[in-house]
Amino acid sequence: MDQMHQNPHDRLARLLASDMEQVDQVIRARMASENAPRIPEVTAHLVGAGGKRLRPLLTLAAARLCGYQGGFHVHLAATVEFIHTATLLHDDVVDESEQRRGRPTANLLWDNKSSVLVGDYLFARSFQLMVETGSLRVLDILANASATIAEGEVLQLTAARNLATDESVYLKVVRGKTAALFAAATEVGGVIANASPAVVAALAAYGDALGVSFQIADDLLDYEGNATQTGKNVGDDFREGKLTLPLIKAIAQADASERAFWQRVIESGDQKPGDLEQALEILARHGALQATRADALHWAGVARSALDALPDTDLRALLGELSDYVVARLV
């Protein structure tokens, strides 16, 4: 219980528990399909798998922070979770993943076909939910976020195994695959509450920086986390030849023999036992993990600063702690 008190994510969830219960009800009602029972089966597998519901919490928090008294923040939180779930289903097909949140992926339990089509269904459902809010501004924000997400995913796909990928390309990928939905989640919370342009912009900036920080931390954990703690296996990105920030930083400083190593293991994908250990040694030699952690902390700081433009409430303080916590899980 004390542990729970110390974790700002859990505290946020407790503070917004009654709103979140309504979000869960909407999610359960809308993932149903009278005609195709496969849809709720696949969706329940993911939705019930102990996801952290971070994105819908951000929408609820943003709306409440702006004094919203209506009911549409619930629709928008469910929208954001549906978009997130749809992208997870498609990601697992694209990455040929076998595990997600410590359980077998839907593409493994059913098939790629179901993951593709149920993802499409959830995306369409999210679209219906946002139309119900009647806000064209909300629709505009979420349409743009959806395009940015898909673009970031395609960019990541074409950047894989490409040693020329630099930090600016990495940032575009991260803004697409992660930060776009974080930023939309907080922004629509402000918009539905009819907040001032300055407040809406601050919420979007907070979500964007939090998302970038979150993804950098996630990419770092792939090299230094442990599976029990994170549900991820160390080295997944390495094995898939993904050019994430730790690798990009090390490659930028590679000497000739290191460059030959990266060409073999990443560019050609020709990996042998011991290669991950050697990669970790090279990363350590150039301080690549520390530099990556510093970047994550930088973006957490950007997120915290963005909050200055918002009303000084308990919720704001909690969002500030959340930005630190996203990186603190690295320590």
Add this chain to the structure above:
Amino acid sequence: MDQMHQNPHDRLARLLASDMEQVDQVIRARMASENAPRIPEVTAHLVGAGGKRLRPLLTLAAARLCGYQGGFHVHLAATVEFIHTATLLHDDVVDESEQRRGRPTANLLWDNKSSVLVGDYLFARSFQLMVETGSLRVLDILANASATIAEGEVLQLTAARNLATDESVYLKVVRGKTAALFAAATEVGGVIANASPAVVAALAAYGDALGVSFQIADDLLDYEGNATQTGKNVGDDFREGKLTLPLIKAIAQADASERAFWQRVIESGDQKPGDLEQALEILARHGALQATRADALHWAGVARSALDALPDTDLRALLGELSDYVVARLV
């Protein structure tokens, strides 16, 4: 040239050529991506592949028929074509197809990953285009159509190889995978033109019946067409174990030995050389192809009747001829 005069689809395309040119411009502009050149590559492969552009023509025709003088029918026609292209990309992944419109599919030329993610991108782009029209009614119609399409695709997936699939399930699949977008295409044309509720309902009914008729004809061609004429190979659906109308009608009348045959080739998917020929014999014995053609003609008639509620113009006459033509390609 005389040939062209006799084909209502080509005549419709010529009548709306200047609108359609604008649609093509919007499609080319919106399929671009500054960050991910893979996106326009994959899209151009499909969009440039001589698609018939039937759905966007329906939107343009519906808007013009209702006297629309604005410019948003172009956005909506492009929206409809993007949704259609996105579903084709995902369909080819789901069906593991190797040919589309007589050319190799995108999943074969690039990979499944690109097809999934570029499909997502086009769907998001379609969503941006419809938001630009500023019409919540249009958004509502297209959100519902998107959910119905995905639901129909999942239903088709779970009905494959299931001999218990009856005509009512088939109709739900067809309404989802095909008729929902036809109906939305014509309906939003009326809505953007601010047509009366009766006219909008008639346009939706026309699109729905035309779509059902079109899909039944397509499923019939899979058993009696020829590849040169249709770009499809006879027997694709049979080999994939899809329960389409000709098969459903024959199975409903199967005796014990025929039932054993269907169980082996469809349910168990255990097919040998000569099985397609035997299937065609059984279909002929029960008049299943003729009965299917009669259903397609019935729905073409429903489509034509729906037009009675619309203003009596040259465009209306052409839409009536189009409903006959969709089935006439069977004769």
